[in-house]
Amino acid sequence: MQIIYWLLIVVMIVGVIGAVVPAIPGSSLILTAVIAWGLISGSIAAIKTPLIVTIVVLLLSIGVDFLAGYLGAKQAGASKWGQIGAFVGLLCGFFGLLPALPFGGPLLGILLGPLLGAIIGEYLYRRNLGAAVKAGIGITVGTLVGNLIQGLLAIGAVIVFLITTWSQVYGS
16 A cells, blocks of 8 residues: 555656646646545545645646736737747647757757747737747746746645645554
């Protein structure tokens, strides 16, 4: 039982990393691990609190994801073109469609793709490179701040899980 518990905690840690790094499952992975523990331990009542907390974290993470990018874009004066460009850039960076970089691989592509995409999208819309760069940076900073907040929420969900289930595995 302890091995399964620790394997699920490892899955949750991957979920925390996924809450911060785009394109890796985050809070949903933590929720899956909580539900799996409830099924494995045979006590759904014992995971009631972490289940509720994780569902709230998942919903908050979705809200933070949209709100952070939107606020970053709004603060920088970005248009819809910049936001669309950032999304296309994220996809290109994730799937490796950006020009080959000598280092960093897909993680660097995930970070640089939205920035370059937002700048290109804004430039196509405004034809002003300075405003396009400002919008691209605003969208990227907003997204990064949102990812950090999602990471903190995910860490909180894992801590609640550990506090509420530790005694099931290791006794009082």
